[in-house]
Amino acid sequence: xxxxxxxxxxxxxxxxxxxxxxxxxxxxxxxxxxxxxxxxxxxxxxxxxxxxxxxxxxxxxxxxxxxxxxxxxxxxxxxxxxxxxxxxxxxxxxxxxxxxxxxxxxxxxxxxxxxxxxxxxxxxxxxxxxxxxxxxxxxxxxxxxxxxxxxxxxxxxxxxxxxxxxxxxxxxxxxxxxxxxxxxxxxxxxxxxxxxxxxxxxxxxxxxxxxxxxxxxxxxxxxxxxxxxxxxxxxxxxxxxxxxxxxxxxxxxxxxxxxxxxxxxxxxxxxxxxxxxxxxxxxxxxxxxxxxxxxxxxxxxxxxxxxxxxxxxxxxxxxxxxxxxxxxxxxxxxxxxxxxxxxxxxxxxxxxxxxxxxxxxxxxxxxxxxxxxxxxxxxxxxxxxxxxxxxxxxxxxxxxxxxxxxxxxxxxxxxxxxxxxxxxxxxxxxxxxxxxxxxxxxxxxxxxxxxxxxxxxxxxxxxxxxxxxxxxxxxxxxxxxxxxxxxxxxxxxxxxxxxxxxxxxxxxxxxxxxxxxxxxxxxxxxxxxxxxx
Amino acid sequence: xxxxxxxxxxxxxxxxxxxxxxxxxxxxxxxxxxxxxxxxxxxxxxxxxxxxxxxxxxxxxxxxxxxxxxxxxxxxxxxxxxxxxxxxxxxxxxxxxxxxxxxxxxxxxxxxxxxxxxxxxxxxxxxxxxxxxxxxxxxxxxxxxxxxxxxxxxxxxxxxxxxxxxxxxxxxxxxxxxxxxxxxxxxxxxxxxxxxxxxxxxxxxxxxxxxxxxxxxxxxxxxxxxxxxxxxxxxxxxxxxxxxxxxxxxxxxxxxxxxxxxxxxxxxxxxxxxxxxxxxxxxxxxxxxxxxxxxxxxxxxxxxxxxxxxxxxxx
Numbered sequence: 001x002x003x004x005x006x007x008x009x010x011x012x013x014x015x016x017x018x019x020x021x022x023x024x025x026x027x028x029x030x031x032x033x034x035x036x037x038x039x040x041x042x043x044x045x046x047x048x049x050x051x052x053x054x055x056x057x058x059x060x061x062x063x064x065x066x067x068x069x070x071x072x073x074x075x076x077x078x079x080x081x082x083x084x085x086x087x088x089x090x091x092x093x094x095x096x097x098x099x100x101x102x103x104x105x106x107x108x109x110x111x112x113x114x115x116x117x118x119x120x121x122x123x124x125x126x127x128x129x130x131x132x133x134x135x136x137x138x139x140x141x142x143x144x145x146x147x148x149x150x151x152x153x154x155x156x157x158x159x160x161x162x163x164x165x166x167x168x169x170x171x172x173x174x175x176x177x178x179x180x181x182x183x184x185x186x187x188x189x190x191x192x193x194x195x196x197x198x199x200x201x202x203x204x205x206x207x208x209x210x211x212x213x214x215x216x217x218x219x220x221x222x223x224x225x226x227x228x229x230x231x232x233x234x235x236x237x238x239x240x241x242x243x244x245x246x247x248x249x250x251x252x253x254x255x256x257x258x259x260x261x262x263x264x265x266x267x268x269x270x271x272x273x274x275x276x277x278x279x280x281x282x283x284x285x286x287x288x289x290x291x292x293x294x295x296x297x298x299x300x301x302x303x304x305x306x307x308x309x310x311x312x313x314x315x316x317x318x319x320x321x322x323x324x325x326x327x328x329x330x331x332x333x334x335x336x337x338x339x340x341x342x343x344x345x346x347x348x349x350x351x352x353x354x355x356x357x358x359x360x361x362x363x364x365x366x367x368x369x370x371x372x373x374x375x376x377x378x379x380x381x382x383x384x385x386x387x388x389x390x391x392x393x394x395x396x397x398x399x400x401x402x403x404x405x406x407x408x409x410x411x412x413x414x415x416x417x418x419x420x421x422x423x424x425x426x427x428x429x430x431x432x433x434x435x436x437x438x439x440x441x442x443x444x445x446x447x448x449x450x451x452x453x454x455x456x457x458x459x460x461x462x463x464x465x466x467x468x469x470x471x472x473x474x475x476x477x478x479x480x481x482x483x484x485x486x487x488x489x490x491x492x493x494x495x496x497x498x499x500x501x502x503x504x505x506x507x508x509x510x511x512x513x514x515x516x517x518x519x520x521x522x523x524x525x526x527x528x529x530x531x532x533x
Numbered sequence: 534x535x536x537x538x539x540x541x542x543x544x545x546x547x548x549x550x551x552x553x554x555x556x557x558x559x560x561x562x563x564x565x566x567x568x569x570x571x572x573x574x575x576x577x578x579x580x581x582x583x584x585x586x587x588x589x590x591x592x593x594x595x596x597x598x599x600x601x602x603x604x605x606x607x608x609x610x611x612x613x614x615x616x617x618x619x620x621x622x623x624x625x626x627x628x629x630x631x632x633x634x635x636x637x638x639x640x641x642x643x644x645x646x647x648x649x650x651x652x653x654x655x656x657x658x659x660x661x662x663x664x665x666x667x668x669x670x671x672x673x674x675x676x677x678x679x680x681x682x683x684x685x686x687x688x689x690x691x692x693x694x695x696x697x698x699x700x701x702x703x704x705x706x707x708x709x710x711x712x713x714x715x716x717x718x719x720x721x722x723x724x725x726x727x728x729x730x731x732x733x734x735x736x737x738x739x740x741x742x743x744x745x746x747x748x749x750x751x752x753x754x755x756x757x758x759x760x761x762x763x764x765x766x767x768x769x770x771x772x773x774x775x776x777x778x779x780x781x782x783x784x785x786x787x788x789x790x791x792x793x794x795x796x797x798x799x800x801x802x803x804x805x806x807x808x809x810x811x812x813x814x815x816x817x818x819x820x821x822x823x824x825x826x827x828x829x830x831x832x833x834x835x836x837x838x839x840x841x842x843x844x845x846x847x848x
Binding site for chain 1 (some may be wrong): 564565569570571572573579582586590615617618619620625655684687688690691692695696697699701702790793794795797801802805
């Protein structure tokens, strides 16, 4: 925690220095060079759930609205227009009407109209049986489950018709994951050569090599973007790409690619580089199959929760920089996190020695002890960011007479395996696309969600999730969210171990980049970014 | 000779057919297919959408039908569609082959140019300081993992020259490309040259003890003539075999080097395609590598005849 405070103080100082430095006029021109960590599965943002797609291709598109890119914290109160110029709700907050920007054209010259908006959200909500030129995958269908229809009122106005009030709807529209797609371009083309209305046009994507975008001269935001082009180079080897950044080959690292040990290397070898630490809104969590005996006994799950030493995880994995919290991202970056005093009251937080003693007592009460241990396979994805916490988990479970054996699962079959609940105990990582309770709770904790890997299903919690989702008053909604988070912790639904914090670095000549601190998936339009000559 | 060539060609075709079956079956024995991976990348699995995708890609067809589609397409020059990029597989594979071939040829030149002469020197100067130094050098070449050596080279370049010799932008000219590829070629060639050096040395030591070498020396032949005309020519056969094996390895086995130096070649691409279970890419690339291995072996066999006229392949 001390290191984290230091990092925040350092970030504040950087902010003060930035504010007190005389403003330099933005300069146009230049090619921004960024390295990419891997090959994006496709260019279609709507079909993917990875920053590998989101970060390079967000600049090709526009949303209807977006989180204010000048603000570091995404919040419902700070949403700005993009392709929608204004919006209004009806009296019962079930119809959202948006006026659309006129004179906007797609990169192929065709005009942007309300039909494109209708088309995009129809594809996102339609059922399998109705599909024509459908998305191959629709990972965020759950976001739009309350959307009943979208209607065009002429060419420049649309209405979203909701089943019930849902304040988070605007937040989801503002997410980097919600671009407007052109109606006249096939989903296949959008996966391989996307066309948008955004500040940059797609030129080419060479598999495992590069992605190239060039300035859209007809961009509706006059005078933007400043850059002539963005060149992404795919470098899968982390050591090589960090060395390439140090050598000055790149202006910007891939987002959150710099771990704290690597940060020391960059600081030593490229002292002028600007690096910013921020939470990724990706958390490590313990998943337990609640249908697999003996883990169907809530007492065992309770003991496992109490045995977790979260600080040890943070110290070992990220030099103490990870932040501890419930399922919502902790403050100050997290908008919905519960107060610290409330967090410390949750099972598994507070005094670890006391918790561990209680966990042992529960296990002993169930007949386990040094002479009778519970043997279990701890499944995890076979990549270091999953395996490393998995090993620590096994070590900690030993203290409550659970003998774990690591079962590394190949990446290609990991999600399929946990989704069909073909595991007993697992170590998982969960990324949250928007810092909003609807996104987190509906995706991970509702009974029927595809990503509810543990089989957790509590009708009371389900009711509360619905209640917070329809609550318009933000402060009242927060209280319900905290109540849900408390219940999830008490039920050991999917204990969050820690929220990851990583670094992003850039060369000092790169200006105008503002990283979003509660979602890595937003803020990659690059239309305000420029290079000092 | 003619019937030998016919027999050899028939065997080559049979080997390639066996390889095609092996590749096809093994790839499908590995758990998960492209639809699993595409859905995994999206962080969820919807069984209905997965089934639809499998239908679209023809993965629901009987395995024999899938094999027939591939082989009949291959014979007609149609390599199919890459699953990930949805482009013709040939468009994905073709640009990568020349990059790897250039890298492999450079590495092979490096290993032969250094490996053979140093092996001869080491044998001729047996148990001298230079022999010990060369043996230590060759041992280090064999024992240094190539990823570590590659990273070390990159770190030294960044530290002392302020730039990194990796393949980020396609070089403008062939010479620039060769200059860029020479660094990874040296890194990978160092290991191969060490192997060739050790083999040349041991082979030479054996030959240098033969009676005809003593006879040549007693007839007053110069040391150069004895070592290179008489000894090396007879010692080089096993070395040629190793060079052949290394050449075949270099086409498909440069995974680590291509990854560390970010070279967009065949080996790295193949690994990525295997991870994505991109069957059309994997099948065709492995077949390409199999063809290279078979052809190189054939060339090696033919080279034996030139190097040692006593070797005759029966009619």
